[in-house]
Amino acid sequence: MPELPEVETVRRGLQPVMEGQRIARVETRRGDLRFPFQSDFAARLDGHVVTGLGRRAKYLLADLDSGDVLVMHLGMSGSFRVALPEGETTPGDFHYPRSENRTHDHVVFHMASGAVIAFNDPRRFGFMKIVARAAIDNEPMLKGLGPEPLGNAFDAAMLAQACAGKATSLKAALLDQRVVAGLGNIYVCEALFRAHLSPKRQAATLADRKGGPTDRARHLVGSIHDVLNAAIKAGGSSLRDHRQTDGELGYFQHSFQVYDQEGAPCKTPKCKGVVRRFTQNGRSTFWCPACQK
Numbered sequence: 001m002p003e004l005p006e007v008e009t010v011r012r013g014l015q016p017v018m019e020g021q022r023i024a025r026v027e028t029r030r031g032d033l034r035f036p037f038q039s040d041f042a043a044r045l046d047g048h049v050v051t052g053l054g055r056r057a058k059y060l061l062a063d064l065d066s067g068d069v070l071v072m073h074l075g076m077s078g079s080f081r082v083a084l085p086e087g088e089t090t091p092g093d094f095h096y097p098r099s100e101n102r103t104h105d106h107v108v109f110h111m112a113s114g115a116v117i118a119f120n121d122p123r124r125f126g127f128m129k130i131v132a133r134a135a136i137d138n139e140p141m142l143k144g145l146g147p148e149p150l151g152n153a154f155d156a157a158m159l160a161q162a163c164a165g166k167a168t169s170l171k172a173a174l175l176d177q178r179v180v181a182g183l184g185n186i187y188v189c190e191a192l193f194r195a196h197l198s199p200k201r202q203a204a205t206l207a208d209r210k211g212g213p214t215d216r217a218r219h220l221v222g223s224i225h226d227v228l229n230a231a232i233k234a235g236g237s238s239l240r241d242h243r244q245t246d247g248e249l250g251y252f253q254h255s256f257q258v259y260d261q262e263g264a265p266c267k268t269p270k271c272k273g274v275v276r277r278f279t280q281n282g283r284s285t286f287w288c289p290a291c292q293k
Helices: 004-018 133-138 156-163 170-175 185-194 215-233
Strands: 023-028 050-056 059-064 068-073 079-083 105-111 116-120 127-132 276-280 283-287
Touching (some): 004 059, 004 079, 004 105, 004 116, 004 215, 068 133, 127 133, 156 170, 156 215, 185 215, 185 283
Antiparallel strands (some): 079 116, 105 116, 276 283
């Protein structure tokens, strides 16, 4: 499933063609994705201007001049494809030909500018839902989410407080969207490696006896910032289905230190360890037992 960097990459790709632009009409080519579309879904979008395109955790939020918000989630395989009137594309150094099976174009936005934005989702685990802006804080999908890991509210003190007294593993705590929103398996593995912290370590050890942050918490927050910023700059990671809006693959996977690197020598200088994989909470965890303590 796309994680925060992939969703942020998609947001940045859509922003120039959606933000400040009027939606001429919307096609829904089936009645549902993960959930059925609202009966007035297209009617509440047609003719309205997208005043802002934001992101909350792994969700895209398109604010409309009507006071509604279009909440979008990519699911496992969802992606957007943008076609401009002049047919422009922006292939980069890591561009690969995009497979375009248009039978999976389930929602198509026809913008007044002439741009056409298609949401393609072979597995149909994504979803779109319109929510009134005044009710967005009570939307079940968004309610209870923790702070954004790249926002000002997320710091060592906040993370220590959230983990104080937790008997769960450090990795499980970071994957808990109530602790911090938007992190997934890939970037948690990478951040823990950069901070030299074991995924098996008890989460409570990020806090001292008074509930304040330890040096471990400070190093981990810095590592989370570093790995997310690097991944966003690289356009995300293309493991299975993630592509940017111009069809280009993200390439942060070429910078993985431990994720999917089982059996490789540890990349920490002077460490003689080997990257190992084990199953933790039903997911593959990659780490170096020699230098992650």
